[in-house]
Amino acid sequence: MLTAPYGTWPSPVDAPLAAAHDGQPEWVEFVGDEVWWTEPRPAEGGRRALVRRTAHGTQESVLPAPWNVRNRVVEYGGRPWTGAMDDGRPLIVFTHFADQRLYRYEPGGEPRPLTPLSPVGAGLRWADPHLDPARGEVWCVLEEFTGNAPGDVRRVLAAVPLDGSAAEDRSAVRELTDGRHRFVTGPRVSPDxxxxxxxxxxxxxxxxxxxxxxxxxxxxxxxxxxxxxxxxxxxxxxxxxxxxxxxxxxxxxxxxxxxxxxxxxxxxxxxxxxxxxxxxxxxxRWFAPLDNGLIAVVHGRGSTVLGILDTESGEVVDAAGPWTEFAPTLAAHGSRVVAVGAGPRTAHEVVELDTVTGRARPVGARHRDVVDPAYYPTPRTRTFTGPGGREVHAHIHPPHHPDRTAPDGETPPYVIWAHGGPTSRAPLVLDLSVAYFTSRGIGVAEVNYGGSTGYGRAYRERLRGQWGVVDVEDCAAVARALAEEGTADPARLAIRGGSAGGWTTAASLATTDVYACGTIAYPVLDLTTWGPGETHDFESRYLESLIGPPAEVPARYAERSPLTHADRLTVPFLLLQGLDDVICPPAQCERLLARIRGRGVPHAYLTFAGEGHGFRRAETMVRALEAEMSLYAQVFGLDAPGVPRLELHP
Structure with a gap:
């Protein structure tokens, strides 16, 4: 073992490698006996490819670039495709991101549009489709914009003819519901x-x-x-x-x-x-019924595993394997179940479970160690004590290198990661972005602060009316505990997050003295404007539960906003923003920058054309990750070889 300061260790886990393996397979489904799914292509402009595993066991991408199987329903997108066997051949219906139209596709042919374009607002969008070949239709969610404002939208269940008659004729789409509800999911039709x-x-x-x-x-x-x-x-x-x-x-x-x-x-x-x-x-989908009455379930407290539920006994038998986290996507066919699983040393892969034999095995997007796994961190799940004695859950990823160690007496820098949502959770899975830091000697702590899912309704409702308080306190409690126990250097603590995590990061930097710097990505910063008119319809009233009804607590919206406390923002920070983001638009960042202009706070603002809410393109992710590392290197006084220097401006 060679001795070198934390944060200076050489690592083969570089930014291009982390970017190339960002994302995970999604939307698994059986088409006949075959398993199909979507998976990311960061090097191809961030598109989502449709992939099939043939009956011969080979894996192939079905549609070439630029086909992008993804939609914008509620802006985060919904299930973008479905398939069935029709006269012995796969029949696929999918949404294409570029124009948001539904397409019909049979292997060997070309995709044919089933729905028209709309000249109004953000157009016609389709999600969560279900094929009904007997009726000659696909039933799905229709999101239709009626004007140019984000709230000028209606959502109904709709039936789209498979013969293409609606490709140029909106009136050929049958509406199945009356639009009385603002939001709907796709219909599920009973077996009869x-x-x-x-x-x-x-x-x-x-x-x-x-x-x-x-x-x-x-x-x-x-x-x-x-x-x-x-x-x-x-x-x-x-x-x-x-x-x-x-x-x-x-x-x-x-x-x-x-x-x-x-x-x-x-x-x-x-x-x-x-x-x-x-x-x-x-x-x-967190569960899928089998024909024999059993039910495949994704379940757990905190982490989620794949199991088979016997509905008569109420017992669950979990699948064996290295997967300790399963995503909310699965499907069943006969005695087979397919899902997406990952673990601390296994990236997300498509997993098939044979419920007869009990055997589970990866069948798609199979994990391959692209570097020596000796460079992966060995994480631990821990429960910390927050204000008032409340529990705070976190995953701790200590610095780790196979042939480097720090000088005696040195404690490492740590970065607190605040997940987005905020109604979400950080899963404990192999993430090369985490390994990028830990293999260089910087620890990572992913905090599932109050408001996170996986721990019951009471835990996630801790954030009700307390956004910007509980999340900030819980992240700080973990950071302080790591410092007090000697795990982390109290003078070299950072925080980072995107979306709602960007909010928590900005609020933490502006209202606490815990952190030496932070990385804020596509954030919410100004609650007084983030809502109807400035964000998408889905979350436009979210603040009424996170902050409170504006008519009842109007002052709280300004009091909680990091923008209001910009004068207390004194530590260096990096701001990352996609210019096409309609959820947290660039205007949020620009207001903060206007408030700190001329105050001498070292910072950098990087924007990315063509990126929306969350980064998908390899070149974007490389630039963002290297910029973040450079920020920490400069603030913590580290020598980071091979990392381009980020220019910080006062």
């Missing part, structure tokens, strides 16, 4: 074809606060009638609904304080753990 079920909710609620499970009888006209609510409400969040093979209605509800699974209103496996999560995108 007589009933449809979907989720709906309205402003100001977010889907993890309260949704309704709607069911209707499908008439001879192909439209649901006698539609009524069978579960859910303002204080109960239904996250997913599906029909079992015998026609029973299955759904996840948090009525007990935890998202548990129910069949026709009866709990199947009541536990203090989660069998679902926040519905950020229409079409997320």
């Amino acid at each position: 074809g007589r009933r449809a079920a979907w989720l709906a909710w309205d402003h100001p609620r977010m889907p993890w606060e309260g949704t309704e499970l709607r069911v209707g009888e499908i008439g001879v006209d192909g439209i649901p009638h006698t539609v009524h609510t069978v579960a859910g409400g303002p204080g109960e969040a239904i996250a997913q609904a599906e029909w079992s093979a015998d026609g029973s209605l299955l759904y996840t509800s948090d009525r007990s304080g935890w998202w548990n699974l129910y069949r026709d209103g009866t709990p199947l496996c009541p536990r203090e753990e989660e069998f679902a999560g926040p519905l950020w995108k229409p079409g997320l």
Whole structure:
């Protein structure tokens, strides 16, 4: 072992390598006996490719660039494709990101548009599709803009003909619901074809606060009638609904304080753990019923695993393997289940479970160690004590290098990572962006602060009315605890985050003295403007739960905003922003920069054309990661060989 100061260790985990392996497979589904999914292509402009695993076991990309299987429904996008066998051949329907149209595709042919373009506002968008070849239609969510403002939008369930007759004719699309609800998920049709079920909710609620499970009888006209609510409400969040093979209605509800699974209103496996999560995108799936009555479930408390639930005994048998986290996407076919799993030393890969043999194996996007795994960190999940004795969950990734050690008595710098959402959670999985820092001698602490999911409704509601308080306090509690126990250098602590994590980062830098610097990516900074008119419709009323109703607590919106406290921002920071971001637009950053101009605060502002909310292009991610490392090197007094110097301006 060679001795060198923390933060100066040489590492093969460079920014291009981390960028090339950013993202994960999503939206798995069976098409006949084949497994299909989407996966990222950072080197191809950040597009999402559609991939299939053939019956021969080979993996191939189905559509060449520039086809991009992704949509913009609620701006975060929903399930963008579906498929079925039609006369022995795969029939695929997908959304293309560039024009947001639905396309029909059969391998060997060219994609054909099924929906028209719209001259109004942000256009017509489609998500969470379900094929009905017997009717010759695909049923899905239609998001239709009626004007140019973000709130000029309506959402309904719609049926699009598969023959292409609606490609130039909006009137050929059948609307299946009346638009009384602001938000809907795609319909699930019962096995006998007589009933449809979907989720709906309205402003100001977010889907993890309260949704309704709607069911209707499908008439001879192909439209649901006698539609009524069978579960859910303002204080109960239904996250997913599906029909079992015998026609029973299955759904996840948090009525007990935890998202548990129910069949026709009866709990199947009541536990203090989660069998679902926040519905950020229409079409997320945490469970999938099998034909034999068993149910594949993604469940857990904190981390999530893949299991098989016996509905008669209520027992769950979990799949064996290196995967300790499973994403909310899975599908079932016969006795087979396919999901996306990862672990601390395994990146996300497509996993197939044979429920007869119990064998689980990777079948797609298989993990490959692109560097010696000796450079990966060895993380630990810990629970810290926050203000008032409350629990704060975090993943700690200590610095690690196979042949470097620090001088005796030196404690390492640490970066606190605040996840986005804020109703979300940092999973404990292999992330080369984390290894980029830890292999150089900088520790990372991912904090699942109060408001995070995975720990029950009470834990995530700690943030209700307390955004900018609880998240800031919990991150600071972890940072201070690491410093007090001698794990981290108290003089070399940083914080970083994107989106809601960018908010927490900015608020932490402006209202605490814990951190020496920070990296703020595509953030919310000014609550007085971030809402109807400046952000997208989906989150435009989110602040009513995170901060409070503006009519009741108007002063709180200014008091909490980092923009208001810009005069207290004195430490160096890096600001990263996509210029095409409609969720947290560049105007938020520009207001902060105007407030600190001339005050001598060292900072850098990097903007990226063609990037929206979250970075997808390899060149963007490389620039952002190297700039972040350079910031820490300059502030912490580190020699970071091979990292371009970031110019900090007062």
